[in-house]
Amino acid sequence: MSAQAIPATAPTSAHEPFSVLLVDDDAALRAAVAAEIQHASATEVLQAADAPSALHLFKRHRPDLVLLDICLPGGKDGYWIAQRMREAEPGEWTPIIFLSGLDGDVDLWRGIEAGGDDYLVKPFKPIVLAAKLRAMRRLRDMRRRLVQLTEELHQANRRLNEMVEVDALTGLVNRRGFDRILHGEILAARREGTPLTLMLCDLDHFKRYNDTLGHVQGDECLKAVSRLLREVCVRPRDVAARYGGEEFALILPNTPRSGAMTFARALGSLLKARTIVHPGSPQGQVLTLSGGITTCVPDASTRAEGMLMRADEALYAAKAQGRDRFFSFEMQMDTIEQRQH
Ligand SMILES: Nc1nc2c(ncn2[C@@H]2O[C@H](COP(=O)(O)OP(=O)(O)OP(=O)(O)O)[C@@H](O)[C@H]2O)c(=O)[nH]1
Numbered sequence: 001m002s003a004q005a006i007p008a009t010a011p012t013s014a015h016e017p018f019s020v021l022l023v024d025d026d027a028a029l030r031a032a033v034a035a036e037i038q039h040a041s042a043t044e045v046l047q048a049a050d051a052p053s054a055l056h057l058f059k060r061h062r063p064d065l066v067l068l069d070i071c072l073p074g075g076k077d078g079y080w081i082a083q084r085m086r087e088a089e090p091g092e093w094t095p096i097i098f099l100s101g102l103d104g105d106v107d108l109w110r111g112i113e114a115g116g117d118d119y120l121v122k123p124f125k126p127i128v129l130a131a132k133l134r135a136m137r138r139l140r141d142m143r144r145r146l147v148q149l150t151e152e153l154h155q156a157n158r159r160l161n162e163m164v165e166v167d168a169l170t171g172l173v174n175r176r177g178f179d180r181i182l183h184g185e186i187l188a189a190r191r192e193g194t195p196l197t198l199m200l201c202d203l204d205h206f207k208r209y210n211d212t213l214g215h216v217q218g219d220e221c222l223k224a225v226s227r228l229l230r231e232v233c234v235r236p237r238d239v240a241a242r243y244g245g246e247e248f249a250l251i252l253p254n255t256p257r258s259g260a261m262t263f264a265r266a267l268g269s270l271l272k273a274r275t276i277v278h279p280g281s282p283q284g285q286v287l288t289l290s291g292g293i294t295t296c297v298p299d300a301s302t303r304a305e306g307m308l309m310r311a312d313e314a315l316y317a318a319k320a321q322g323r324d325r326f327f328s329f330e331m332q333m334d335t336i337e338q339r340q341h
Pocket residue numbers: 169202203204205206207208210214215216217218219222244245246319323
């Protein structure tokens with residue numbers, strides 16, 4: 001690389017405000033350093049002569065840099081102030097440069113230990129102060145950029161996570177999202193002591209639909225059913241998912257058995273009202289669906305797999321009994337029990 005390709009100084013965002021908190025009990029020295037800081041293009045210089053006012057200004061104005069004298073009146077020194085400042089900004093990091101007449105190695109070590117980033121021994125040359133200010137400003141800019149990039153990364157991750165949980169054809173939650181949500185709703189219902197309903201819905205004779213009208217029309221049909229499912233899931237926590245090819249799953253929190261049955265009947269009627277023509281169907285040549293329902297107030301032993309098995313069993317029964325109907329696993333069980341007694 002040629003020497004000309006290397007910039008003499010890395011750019012800083014000179015147009016952005018840069019505020020400095022200067023803490024020193026020597027008023028004359030403070031005035032002189034403040035003038036130098038301003039000359040070095042800081043936009044604002046806040047000044048404090050003791051610990052309480054330094055901490056007050058720090059918390060109130062959140063400066064971009066702190067220049068901190070070590071020996072101060074009132075029993076609280078610069079090390080103490082630096083530690084309080086660090087405590088006051090968890091997760092943040094405002095650069096602190098100690099200004100001191102103490103020039104021993106141990107003094108420098110204590111300053112860095114107390115949370116300082118650099119150490120300037122008084123008296124210092126203006127050009128040295130200007131250079132340190134420039135370096136700290138550059139660090140501030142890089143840190144800001146890093147924070148911004150981290151936020152952008154988080155947002156991209158959130159979008160990506162949403163995308164991997166969406167079914168490409170229907171726009172409904174896919175199996176992966178369904179698994180996650182069902183697991184969460186089981187835990188929530190257990191915590192709240194409320195009934196949770198899971199409904200598996202399967203289009204009737206859909207193979208014939210594809211066979212008679214073609215796969216493209218089949219896809220359109222799946223999209224239309226998905227739109228309907230989205231419409232019926234009116235409560236914020238209701239979820240409609242594409243569980244498999246022509247199978248859909250509904251998660252209905254806070255929905256008891258009776259409510260689930262009412263919901264299912266309404267869904268069946270609404271689908272019929274749409275009169276999606278299904279020439280090969282024995283159910284009146286319109287598209288219908290069958291459903292299996294399970295409802296429980298989850299306890300420690302409730303698992304998503306168990307709920308799915310129960311809903312699937314009820315769905316199988318609904319298909320076996322002639323389709324175009326919904327069965328509740330628990331209601332079936334009650335009926336069987338009643339018959340036995
Ligand atoms: N067009 C289309 N068809 C699909 C898709 N996913 C699954 N299928 C079809 O859905 C049909 C399901 O057929 P089956 O499992 O035999 O069930 P069915 O014909 O609906 O019969 P029953 O469920 O017993 O009423 C198959 O023909 C699959 O090809 C899809 O994404 N698009």
